[in-house]
Amino acid sequence: MANIWARILVAAVTILVAVGYKNYRDLSAPGKRPDLDNQEYWGPTLKEPYRENKAILPFDISVKPEVIEDLVSQLRRPLKAQAPLEGVGFKYGFNANELAKVVKYWRDTYLAKWSEREQYLKKLDHYQTEIQGLKIHFIHAKPKQVKGQKTKKVLPLLLMHGWPGTVREFYDFIPLLTTPSDKSDYVFEVIAPSLPGYGWSQGSSKTGFGVAQVAVVMRNLMLRVGFDKFLVQGGDWGSLIGSNVASLFPENVLGYHSNMCGNNSPMGQLRLLLASFFPSWYVDSQYADFYKGLGHFFGTIMEEMGYAHIQASKPDTIGNALIDNPTGLASYILEKFSTWTNTEFRLLPDGGLTKKFTYDQLLDNVMIYYVTNSITTSMRLYSESMVASQFALAVDSVPIQAKAGCARFAHEITHVPDSVLANKFPNLVHSSHHKDGGHFPAFELPQQLYDDFVSFVQKANF
Amino acid sequence: MANIWARILVAAVTILVAVGYKNYRDLSAPGKRPDLDNQEYWGPTLKEPYRENKAILPFDISVKPEVIEDLVSQLRRPLKAQAPLEGVGFKYGFNANELAKVVKYWRDTYLAKWSEREQYLKKLDHYQTEIQGLKIHFIHAKPKQVKGQKTKKVLPLLLMHGWPGTVREFYDFIPLLTTPSDKSDYVFEVIAPSLPGYGWSQGSSKTGFGVAQVAVVMRNLMLRVGFDKFLVQGGDWGSLIGSNVASLFPENVLGYHSNMCGNNSPMGQLRLLLASFFPSWYVDSQYADFYKGLGHFFGTIMEEMGYAHIQASKPDTIGNALIDNPTGLASYILEKFSTWTNTEFRLLPDGGLTKKFTYDQLLDNVMIYYVTNSITTSMRLYSESMVASQFALAVDSVPIQAKAGCARFAHEITHVPDSVLANKFPNLVHSSHHKDGGHFPAFELPQQLYDDFVSFVQKANF
Structure with missing residues (x-):
């Protein structure tokens, strides 16, 4: 027996x-690279065959005065936002008392000096070109060489923002990249697009335009501008799209640097699970603080991922609620610049918004969503990327052959240790842990992100 | 070895x-009944000790003309909602083309006859009283006895709506309940409150006002009106609050009828899981269509629960986006009257909104949220109920001793079989499956819900 x-x-x-x-x-x-149509058309259905206009034209981001006047009049409406529950700070989302302050500043101070803000946004060079039926906006910042100094080698860089960010995040970061410094043997020629459907870049008219398809457009943009070998840097969706560009086009991507490296391959997810249970097997003890285990992870999903859940499932409903609604839009976007900069800021009555940013910086970013009416199209990136047909492409399982660098800023929502990144990034040459900073380091700590980035580039020795 | x-x-x-x-x-x-403070104060913090004003006063729901004028002018703004992706119907949420139609009707037709709509809403008798620091609005509909016929026995009924509903859902249902019919030996005296924070009922100023605490207020309302033995009926939050009233106050609740019976006790959840894997053990085969298993359940959570996720975690952010924003509010609320009436309606360009309801009915409901500025406070019920401190009360594990009846309408998002309900409802005397209807049967099929309800009451033989 x-x-x-x-x-x-x-x-x-x-x-x-x-x-x-x-x-x-x-x-x-x-995994194997999926077979994507690199010329797939995403514009509105046409009666005639599509003919791509390959011209690259300077793009004027000026806002019509009547748009600003109308915005001022909208912001003059008495704010009816419900008073917060007593003592909650930002724990229930954007505190209505703080919203009243933001709206007042926006209307009375910021918009009163709008022409100055507009000039500021114009200080970088804006262009537009048409890719696969979509008008794509981008900033093109050329490197400065210093007379009398040895010319630095130029590396092209595709620099991508995420949600709810814009190219505005990069206004202090880009000049660092294009200016020669003692810290780097290189200087960078930066292409910083508005993601399709974000800011001044047109969104798709068709379903199925997820992160892999956006990556195709972004790579075509680099080819259009004349770069067939380039670096990629990004956080948030910029990190994910960049990861897709690097996975799908190893022939074009020299190196990949991200401040939000992840590994969504099945092996990555399995290791992340194991790392949550047995952190000492996976995480260097000196960085143990960065990796908070499964309880924290699920707590974060419950408390902080509602926006992603609704944007992935009903982007048009939430889009209808935010479009042409400046106070609602500011509340929805700026909540993220509070909580994602530091989750502890949820305890503060003002969300700590001005601890790391100025209202001007933050409102510049909100303005780009507002004047381009792009909040709905921006949120559709969630529905098109978090869907079975996108997962079926399994780009996550395609290793990135390019040299990679991963920077971790302390207050990012969640971090992934090197041991978990391993199968996705076989050539991880740079990995760092910063004691401060949050989800938007290019915006919050541009010098620190620059130092990290050039440290990666030096190690990679392109 | x-x-x-x-x-x-x-x-x-x-x-x-x-x-x-x-x-x-x-x-x-x-489980044991938790020890709740039945007089806990939920109003704004006072300098003086609180003295409850126990008067019940007629309540005038009239809307100031300037509110209507302002609303018309808001609805005159050009609608900037993003055009939907090609061919998506309501799958991405509320379709912007349909929204344009709703807004046009609202502005040009509905509001043009607002005084008629307002008179309609006034046809039932409205009252207000103060409970635990909150001004609570309710409809009180007294039974009609028919001269010359034998007087029917009167049973008091607490009738509760949910989110994003209002008392407007009950305008065809209540007259059926208060009018003697051949189908029933009883006639009902109906108290239909606006839930606290909904419509004309004040919301809490303090955290911790979840479903159990709301149940205390609702029971106190019934005592205030003079009923210490009553029936409870509801769907959505009305079902959950009613379940809490019945669990916490068996001495007051004669019977509980719901069109969304659930069992969130640990045993209920375990059985629901088992029922998903082994449906034939748990479900009568003739109703197999109603119970769609675990895959459907998780699919529904992903596709349909984003609103609950954001409302439970960031109610103030989404509230700021919807308050004083009529087009956004209509889109957000009416999406639910499309999809929850029948998930197949997601495939239709107009969401099938007028298949079961008229625009007038739907806009009456939206208007109540709009004119009372109550969307944020209504959504806080999610954050206050879906939280550890509320789960710790374990009201879900307290069986309902009262006789219970559970009606299932075919297109409700998810159904719970009798076998799973068993430990929560030891006296389930009535259980039904209807071939049509969705999440709002009082609104959609009032006669059918009435028939079901009186069938329960006859069986219970109070």
Whole structure:
């Protein structure tokens, strides 16, 4: 009798080990690049065959005065936002008392000096070109060489923002990149697009335009501008799109640097799970503070991912609620610049908004969403990327062959340790942990992000 | 050697069975009623001790003409809602083309006859009284006895709506309840409150006002009106609050009828999980269509629960976006009257809104949120109920001793079979499955809901 049990047990263990090994091998196997149509058309349905206009034209971001006047009049409406519950700070979202302050500043101070803000936004060079049926806006910042100094080698860089960001995040970061410094043997020629559907870049008219398809457009943009070898940097969606560009186009991507490296391959997810249970196996003890385990992860999903849930499922409903609604839009966007900069800021009555940013900086970013009417199209990136047809492409399982660098800023919502990144980034040459900073380091700590980025580039030795 | 394995296996199985049995017993054990303060104060912090004004006063729901004029002018703004992706119907949320139609009708037709709509809303008798620091609005509809017919026995009924509903859902249902019919030996005296924070009822100023605390207020309202024995009926939050009233106050609740019966006790959740894997053990085969298993359940959570996720975590942010924003509010609220009436309506360009309702009906409901500025306070019910401190009360584990009736309408988002309801409803005397209807049966199929309700009351034989 006992013998039978033993045989059953041995058989069961054998099967488990075999299945586990088989699955582990399957999980470990690098994925193949999916076959995407690199010229797929995303504009409105046409009666005629589509002919791409390949011209690159300077783009005027000026806002019509009547738009500003109308905005002022909208902001003059008495604010009816519900008073917050007593003592909640930002824990229930954007505090209505702080919203009243933001709206007052926006109307009475910021918009009163709008022409100055507009000039500021124009200080970088804006262009537009048409890719796959979409008008794509981008900033093109050329490197400055200093007379009398040895000319630095120029590396092209595709620099991408995320949601609810814009190119405005990069206004202090870009000049660092284009100016020679002692810290770097290189200087960078920066292409910073508005993501399709964000800011001045047109959104798709068709379904299925997820992160991989956006990556195709972004790579085509770089080819259009004349770069077939380039670096990629980004956070948030910029990180994910960049990861897709690097996975899909190893022939074009020299190096990938991100302040939000992730590994969504099945092996990555499995390791992340294991790392949550057995952190000491996966995480260098000196950085243990960065990796907070499964409880924190699920708590974060419950408390902080509602926006992603609704944007992935009903982007048009929430878009209808925010479009042409300046106070609602500011509240929705700026909540993220509070909580994602530091989740502790949820405890503060003013959300700590001005601890790291000025109202001017923040409102510049909100203005870009407002004047371009782009909040709905921006949120559709969630619905088009967090969907079975996108997961089926399995770009996440395609390793990035380019040299990679991962910077971690302390207050980012969640961090992924090197050991978990390994199968996605076989050439991870740079990995860092910063004691401060949050989700928007280019905006919050541009010098620190620059130092990290050039440290990566030096190590990579392109 | 083999013997050792066998012993380990036997020991492991024994432990598993013991742990399983222990947990099953723990799960099965009926919970105890938590000790709630039945007079807890929820109004704004006062300098003086609170003195409740116990008067019940007629309440005038008239809307100031300037509010209507301002609304018309807001609806005259050119609608900037983003055009939907090609061919998506309501799958991405409220379709902007349909929104344009709703806004046009609202502005040009509905508001042009607002005084008629207002008279319609006034046809039932409105009252207000103060409970625990909150001004609570309710409709009080007294039964009509028909001269010359035998007088029917009167049963008081607490009738509660949910989110994003209002008392407007009950305008065709209430007259059925108060009018004697051949189908019933009873006639009903209906108290239909606006939930606290909804419509004309004041919301809490303090945190911690979740479903159990709302139940206390609702029971106090019934006592205030003079009923210490009453029936409860509701769907959505009305069902959950009603379930809390019945669990907490068995001495007051004669019977509980719901069109969205649920069992959120641990045992209920375990059985629901098992029922998903082994439906034939749990579900009568003739109703198999109603119970769609775990895949459907998780699919529904992903596709349809984004609103609950954001409302539970950031109610003030989404509230700031919807308050004083009529087009956004209509889009956000009416999406639910499309999808929750029938998820198939997501495929239709107009969301099937007028298949079951008229624009007038739907806009009456939206108007109540708009004119009372109550969307934020209404959504806080999610944050205050879906939180650890509320779960810790474990009201879900307290069985409802009153006789209970559960009506299931075919297109409700999710259904719970009798076998899963068993430990929560030991006296389930009525259970039904309707071939049509959705989440709002009082609004959509008032006669059918009435028939179901009186069928329950007849069986219960109060």
